[in-house]
Every structure is written in structure tokens, then in C-alpha cells.
Amino acid sequence: MAETVLTNTGLDGFLDEAPERRDPAFARAAEAVFGLLALRGADRGTGVPEPTPALARRLLVEDLPAFVYLPPGDLALCPAVLGALAARFDQECAERIAGAVAEAVPDFERAMSDPGNLTWHRWYASLLRTCGADLTDPEDVRRRLPALDGAPLPDGVHRAGLMGRTALADALLTEALTRAYVRDAEAPPPAGPLLTDHAVAAGIGRVAAALQDRWTAAGLAEQLAGPYAHYAPGPGAFPHLDLADALLDEHLDHHGDPGVPVPPPPAVEPGPVEADADVLLAAVEELAEEEFEPYGGEAPHLLYVVYRRGCSAESVARKAAEYEDRNVDPALEDLPVPVPDGASGAPGAYAVPPVPELVRLLGTPEPDEAERARLEGPARDLAAVLDRLAATGLVFRAGDAFGLTPRGAGTLRYLLRVRGVAAPDAAEAAAWSAPVLVAAAGAWPASAAARVLTAWLRARVNTARAWTELLDALGTVHAGTSEAAAVRRLFTVLDTSAAPPDALRAALGDPVLGAYVLRALEARGEEADPLRVPASARALCLLDSLPAKRGPLESRRAAFDRAAATWPGGSAALVRTMTGADRHETARVLGPLGVVLP
Secondary structure, eight states, rough: OOTTTTOOOOOOHHHTSSSSGSSSHHHHHHHHHHHHHHHHOOBOOOSSSSSOOHHHHHIIIHHHHHHOOOOOGGGHHHHHHHHHHHHSHHHHHHHEEEEEEEEHHHHHHHHHHOOOOOOOHHHHHHHHTTTOOOTTTTHHHHHHGGGGTOOOOOTTTTTHHHHHHHHHHHHHHHHHHHHHHHHHHHHHOOOSSSOOOOHHHHHHHHHHHHHHHSOOOHHHHHHHHHTTTGGGOOGGTTHHHHHHHHHHHHHHHHHOTTOOOOOOOOOOOOOOOOHHHHHHHHHHHHHHGGGTTTGGGGGGHHEEEEEHTTSOOEEEEHHHHTTTTTOOOOOGTOOOOOOTTTOOOOOOOOOOOHHHHHHHHOSSSOHHHHHHHHOOOHHHHHHHHHHHHHHHSEEEEEEEEEOHHHHHHHHHHHHHHHTTOOOOOOHHHHSSHHHHHHHHHHHHHHHHHHHHHHHHHHHTTTTTTHHHHHHHHHHTTTTTTTTTTHHHGGGSSSSSSGHHHHHHHHHTTOOOTHHHHHHHHTTTOOOOOOOOOOOOOHHHHHHHSSSSSSSSSHHHHHHHHHHHHTSSTTHHHHHHHHHHHHHHHHHHHHHTTOOOOO
């Protein structure tokens, strides 16, 4: 069935045009290219699917990495097939396809070798080839499969990830087959239907399995659905994916996009992450029972917010105050919490911190013993939830501080990544380009951002070039958006004492960071020419130093008036300069003060 499942693609005539095209490897690549182009709706009016630049790129970057296994040495055959196919049409078509293919080839090669794109079928096809199996012989495939029992997965790949990628590929292929059949039924092509009624009557699932066999290893789909189903477990084998879904929901509530990265943990202890995730799920499910009200159902949220803090500890009292709608200064939400000695031991009895510590944690004006007493009950209830999580060995509570153990950080990272959340480790973040790092760090707590930015610079030996790249990114990433202020404020978390002086002096003329750089040089006791700092940079530094939403309006307005009193041209000129440099932040800070923007 696999040989004839896609009909009227013109493949046989194309292969007969040149003897070298009958080479088995070339023919196999051509079969996949022709079939996928036709499935995606390529015009077959001339008897073969006509590629377009968009279809060629989709084929190389999305479809082949999802459905097809090719040995590394055969990857170049797919671009070659596209080029030979395009040459059948006019010269303009051939040139356009050649340009699209040349642009897409690096991404194609990365996608085909990316472990994150593996499915069960592509993975076992690669193992079978390593064992010397003939991937076109279903009997040889069946005979060699027992030797693959327990084969280790590539580094960074987990069974749940392979399962999820396989399920996605199955759904995409089934959808493409269904669309192709409906499309041909509604507008029969002159070349004839792509799928016969007989093939479809057998079931779209069987058609998809036949294609998987043709594009990975003959007979593999049947074996993985039958006697070797334990090689390719489905969703039922991964109950902890329910917890992964809850953590994904938390991430989407915070960021709205799984591609927005969370900060990497400072330390991750390797462990059996799937087993640990199941243990954590059991604790979360137990906490959802009535005896752990009112905070038991908040366990996924508690786990996520600690990870999102860069795995720095959070305060039980501060979190309880948030749940009880007590006033917590937003500027203090990410304030680091000291962890007492002995955090690895039993949590011990919980007590709300003394009043001075509550002042530091909450920012509430002069909380007293009465306020502390009101927090006692909620904080104890929350501590009981955290202590149940701590019994897993993946969470700790020490006094008022709670967080993730290194092994727990690894488990949370696994759960986030298995549902597609961008959760890098320290090495991945250190390898990012400066703009990518800065775009991510702008949304992180200051302590996590400082740690990762410092590690990024240290990985580049604090060279002048590295500092220049980072400073350029701080001044340009998200420019003109509401996020620009958070990005440029990252300068304040940098240890500029380690910066090469030439890199800082070169940035004095930066229209965004110039005034920040001037302050840093002055703090180091080094000479710097203030006349080199643009007015826009001075205005932004003033804007960022104004209290945005803290304190009475009168005191906030007085702070602005004091800044405007020394600005050339007065308040009107200052507002114009601030607005031109960052309209979003100017409106956020000055709007509540009654200042009208130009």
C-alpha cells in the first residue's frame, strides 16, 4: 500500500528522465518531496507538483523534519530534487526556487538534526539504520527491533517529548491527507486524484501509517502500534503531563506566549525527571483535596512562580499576604528572600517573621503586631501546603523561605519544556546573542537577570566587545515599545566595575544609556565628558529615577518639578524630550501627575 498510496504525482516519469535518479537514495528522497508537495496543494497541472518558494521552504523546514527520516549523508538530496523539479518549469521558476532553497538549506539541516523534532518513527528509523537494517524491508525491520529495547535517548530528549512530537506529527499528517482528499473531490485535478477512494475507504489512519513506513522504515508503524507498542508509549504513560499543562497555563497567564523564556536556574541536579514529575504530581493532586484548603489548589502556581523567579527563594508571609489581598509593594515582589542554614532538613514549625522583616518584605507602611497576627493563620496554612510539597524532596521550606531544590529545578524545567515553554539552562542562555538575552531578561526579576547577564559576560571574558554588544542591545531591544524601560533598566543590575573603561566611554554618546554610563564612570572615579551625553539619554535617566506609582501624587509631582527646574527650557522642554525618547514610559509616569504630553 505504501508504494501506491499517493497517486498521480508524476514521480515515475520524473525518475525515468535520468538514470541517476533511479538511485535508491535519490528515489526515496524524491518520493517524499513529491508526496509532501502534492499533499500541501502544489499545482499538478503539468503532471508533477509545481513548487513555489513558500512551499519549498515549508517542505524543507517543517514537513521533512516532521515526517521523514533521512541519513545525514542523504540530506542534500532533497534540495537537489527540488532543483531538478523546478528546472522542468520556466527559468524564472527555477531561479526563484533555487533562491528559496539556498536560503532554507541551513534551517533545513538544523531542523533535520534537531533532537527536538524527533518522533518515535524517525528515532527508531535512525537506530535501525545504525544497526544496519534495510529500511525498505519490513521483515528486516521487524527482526532487528528487539535489539533496540531500552536504547538511550539523545541528550536533552525525554520520552514525553517524543510522544508529544509524534502525536503532533500524526495529527498534521492526518489533516494534510484529509484536506488533500477534500480538495481533489471539490475540484478534480486534470492529473487525477492524489488519493484513491479505495485508499481512503481503508481509513485515513492507515494511509498515514503507510506513508510513515515509506518515509521512515517499512513496517515500523505496524510494529510500534502492535508488539512493540511499549517502545513508543502514548499519553497514558505520562500522567505528569497534567501538571505540565497546569504549569503551561501559569506561564501563559504571566506572558501569553510559551516562547517567552523563563530564567535558567542557578543549579540543576540531574535525576529521573519523569519519575520525579510523577511524585510531584501525586503531591499536587493530594493538595487539591479539601483538607488542604484554602491554598492546596495553588500548588502549580507556587511551583511556577518560584521557578519564574530564577529559582530564588520566595517568602511564605509575602505570598500569604498576596493571597489575602494585603498591601504588598509591587516593587518588592521580586525582592530576594534569605534562606536560613539547614534548608535541606525538615521544615520545622512555621512562624511569621518579626515586624521589621515584614516591613522589608511587604513594603507596608509600618505594619504592627496586629498585622503580623492577622497573617499568622493564612501563612501557616500556606506553609502546610509547602511542607507537603517539600516531602517530595523537590521543594524546600526553611523558616519563612521556600523554593525548589536543584533536583526540583530540573524537574520543573522538564515539565515546562515538555509543553513547549522556553526554559533554557544556564549554558543555553550563555550562548544566546546579546539581543536575544536582553529581550528575555527584561521580563525577569532583577536578581535573576543580574546573575544571567553576569554569566553571559563572564563566558566572553568581560571583553570590550562583549560589553559593547550588551550595551547596544540594552539601548535598542524593544525600542519604541512599552517594554523599552524595563530593558534599559537592566543596566542598573550590571556590575560595571568589571567593564573595560573603553567600552563604557564609547557608550557615553548612546541616546538611551549615555547618562547611565556617565554615572557608572563617575562612580568608578574615572573622567568622563558629560557634554557627550545626548539630551535624550539624560531625560530617560531622569524619567527612570522618578517614582512611578509609589507614594502620594503630591510627592511624585514635586519630584518631577525639581527635575524640571534645572532642565534647559523648563518642564515643557523636559516633557518633550522625555516623550520623544520613550512616549510609553513618559505617559505611564507623568500621566497620573496631570502632565499633558505633546
